[in-house]
Amino acid sequence: MACVFVLPRAILHFKIAHESGKETDAIKSLSIKLFRFGILMFLLALFFGMLLWLKFDIGGTWLSIKLVLVGLLFIYFIVSGGLLYRAIKQGSFLDGIALRLFNESSLLLAIPIIYLAVSKNA
Numbered sequence: 738m739a740c741v742f743v744l745p746r747a748i749l750h751f752k753i754a755h756e757s758g759k760e761t762d763a764i765k766s767l768s769i770k771l772f773r774f775g776i777l778m779f780l781l782a783l784f785f786g787m788l789l790w791l792k793f794d795i796g797g798t799w800l801s802i803k804l805v806l807v808g809l810l811f812i813y814f815i816v817s818g819g820l821l822y823r824a825i826k827q828g829s830f831l832d833g834i835a836l837r838l839f840n841e842s843s844l845l846l847a848i849p850i851i852y853l854a855v856s857k858n859a
Contacts, residue, residue: 740775745840
């Protein structure tokens with residue numbers, strides 16, 4: 738989960754370093770590794786989540802809503818990867834405010850996911 742929150746922030750720092758003319762190789766390398774690690778963790782979480790869902794027949798409305806939100810969070814992460822790719826290959830970035838808003842918008846998905854996980858038995 739940390740990769741979802743850190744990658745957009747890393748892209749923002751990459752933009753700031755790029756615009757100020759500072760060395761960007763370290764932040765670029767870190768961002769690529771962060772994206773790859775995040776994809777791996779998402780795939781593992783998806784695999785084990787599906788295993789629990791199918792093997793133990795866990796279901797309900799809360800799970801359906803949570804799966805949709807997790808899917809949206811995955812799409813958010815893929816979009817972050819697209820922004821990273823665009824920054825590396827083309828050297829173009831979103832506006833600084835747009836990147837900050839994009840960075841914080843992941844919480845709009847994460848908070849309901851956490852709530853659904855915690856309150857499912859309530």
